């Protein structure tokens with residue numbers, strides 16, 4: 001898969017993730033700040049990937065309609081929902097449905 005999205009380094013440093021009860025409150029706050037910066041970068045990447053997915057989905061839809069086909073493919077959507085459910089368990093299905101809804105909304 002090719003993507004135009006820059007992926008942030010998501011691997012937190014062990015020093016930032018270790019919950020050591022001997023840490024000062026100030027050091028805990030500092031580590032939380034570091035981790036939140038990483039979370040923000042991951043969220044930015046997720047948003048960029050959603051935008052990329054919407055654009056790809058829109059292109060498929062336009063091509064299918066140009067070829068005389070329907071706007072949607074429910075069998076394909078079911079495959080995607082099943083993939084997310086396999087990968088993410090109970091939250092996979094609603095997440096896939098939300099992604100499909102976002103893609104439809106802009107088609």
Ligand SMILES: C=C(O[C@@H]1C=C(C(=O)O)C=C[C@H]1O)C(=O)O
Nearest residue numbers: 057060061072073076077100103
């Ligand atoms: C993008 C397509 O068209 C529609 C959008 C889909 C999607 O956003 O993943 C999936 C199936 C179709 O309803 C496709 O058929 O692959």
